[in-house]
Amino acid sequence: MHLYPTRSLLALVVLGMLAIAVGCRGGDSSRELILATTTSTQDSGLLEVLIPRFEAESDIHVKVIAVGSGAAMEMGQRGDADVLLVHAPAAEEEFVAAGYGVERARVMYNDFVIVGPPSDPAGVAGAADAAAALAKIAASRSTFMSRGDHSGTHAKEQALWAAAGLDVPRGRSWYQETGQGMGATLTISAEKEGYTLTDRSTWLAAGDQERLPITVEGDPRLFNVYHVIVVNPDRHPKVNAQGARRFRAFLLQQDTLREIGEFGRAQYGQPLFTPDPA
Amino acid sequence: MDLFWEAFREAWRLLSTGDGDVYGITARTAAITGTSTAVSMLIGIPSGLGLALGRFPGQRTLVAFANAGTGMPPVVAGLFVSMLLWRSGLFGGLRLIYTPTAIVFAQTIIATPVIAAITAAAVMALPPSLHLQIRAMGAGRLQYLWLVAREARLPILVAVMAGFGAVISEVGASMMVGGNLAGETRVLTTAAVLEVSKGSFGTALAFGLILVAVTVAVSLALTAVQQSARRR
Structure with missing residues (x-):
């Protein structure tokens, strides 16, 4: 009884895998942006307001990965994210000094x-x-x-x-x-x-x-201050630097800052973040 | 107890209004776990047959691996797939991380050993005389496999149910390789976890209730298939 998976069975498995491969679309890499950020920007609901606006404005699809600031910078260091929104200033300065990130800018504080x-x-x-x-x-x-x-x-x-x-x-x-x-x-x-x-x-x-x-x-x-950092494209050619810069500019533009300042005021009686670009 | 009533009301409200993308999330969960289960069947059932019927060196070790694999922790499967699919990983160029396909990969790693191990056990439990009978009928190799699988069809359905149960309930792998992206990779389990971290326990439990309802519905459907197969 020497039985090994026969050729037809193997073919069936391969067909199944192919069907899945066809089902997934890689998409255009310049139209997709991975934002690694802290849990507070997601748990507070701020990104649910900002991201759809950015996507409509730029036609870039944002994938928000909410982890701690440390893990977000770890992702940036490996080139697994394009842009970071984080709040650990001392670690951020080291991150930029080591050449992993560029164009760090203050966005808001609470x-x-x-x-x-x-x-x-x-x-x-x-x-x-x-x-x-x-x-x-x-x-x-x-x-x-x-x-x-x-x-x-x-x-x-x-x-x-x-x-x-x-x-x-x-x-x-x-x-x-x-x-x-x-x-x-x-x-x-x-x-x-x-x-x-x-x-x-x-x-x-x-x-x-x-x-x-x-x-x-x-x-x-x-004091709790949030900075946006573009992952250094010179280190990781796969990074969507153009999209990252566009997102950085979006965060710092006047109407976005106004929206950040208004976010949560109606529901909690006070804004959750104070916009403060520098 | 208030929280429970709130959860039931919230579940009802979500289901009746379709708020919070609840239909989208439920449909996506069904599509992803359905695909994972189907792929795991395609790999797991033939592997289980091979493990039970084949005679080759290392067979016992492979059976032991399949049995051990039934306890594959989702977070380990998730981490393994993440490390392969991250941009910095071996297959980073495919740009599959944070897609439903990535979840299917991870869930297939979780469910395939379950299906293979139970299928192998079911086939090994068939009476030895059956094999002689089938061969005496002059069956070809494929026919032989088909007849053996047919004889073991009831426990093989249990294998499929167990595989499905493993993937629809896991959250660790989906969260890690899918990223819990709204409208894309958010499934019922990761949606519930997100609502918990937001402190919205009513909504979280509502997603949980929908998850239980889906699991029960699928199990009932598979059981109905199983019982009708028994009567044949």
Whole structure:
């Protein structure tokens, strides 16, 4: 009984694969743009407003890949994305200095806030100094949920621990890493009654404001700024540099900035981002 | 409990109004998982027959691989396909990353071992006398394969159902290789995950309910086929 897949069966499989190959269209590479961005721009709903406008205006199809800022820059470094919209300034400067990105430009800002349970076990409500607040959270061993995912928010959190003169308390029982996006981390923090650092826009759009009110805001160190970066086409010839530049210009044009400034005002009573090109 | 009622109402509202591209997402899910299951059948059933009937070196090892492959974690399949299809990957030039085709590739890796392993087990369980009978009738090689598959048709349908179940429920691979792009690669599972991250649990559960409904409907249809095949 020597039986191997016969030729006709093989032919059937090949036919099936061909049918699929025909079904997929590669498309014109200049009409397609991969935008790697942070979870906050997607979870807040901003991109759902901006992207259709850009697509209508430019006839370029945008594929939005929402990951942390760290992962977005990783994609840019490998040439797997064309343009980035990220919020981790220190890492971005290194990224540009290393020649992975060009034409970095500021688009908008909002701020980070520290949110926590209404019972406020660390007694930080109303504090003006974010680093001092983290020190108090550590001293009282109150639950703190970290993103732990190399996102822009995670980078900011690490910088705040450093500003407080503390090592990042990894491995401590009260310090937990979700490894997930901002929306998911807010949900987990509300359930576990922990503090967490969040950008204001995701907290307003996806957070539970009653169970997780703002405890610390207004510290200049909590400034959260978003930059657009074009992936360096000299390093990766497959990158759609023309489309990336077009998207960069679109973000910085007057009517887009006005729309960013209005986004969320009707629904949340305040804009989620403040346009600030520079 | 309020959340559950809200979810049911939201599911009903989405289904009756077609808001949130719910029909598009459902149709796309059906098309992608249907294609993945079909391709996995085309590869998995012949492979299962070959594994059960062939006599060749390394056969036992291959059966063990197929059995182990039934537990293929979707995220591993997704990562593997991503690394091949990213622009920086081996097949980056095909520009297939973040397309439905990429999802079909990843899901085929998930479902094929399931179908092959169950098919092989079903064929191995056939009574040995059957093979003698079929050969005594003077069947050619293709006829022989066809008759054996026919005898094992009920468990082979179970294999197809298991393969379909594996791909319609997975989210890790679809998210990674598809990118969850609205109107393109957003399927029911990734749509539900996105709604959860947005904090819209009602909408998320609504997508979940639709997903369960699709799975149940397909399983019922396949079971009906199976039972009618039994009566024949």
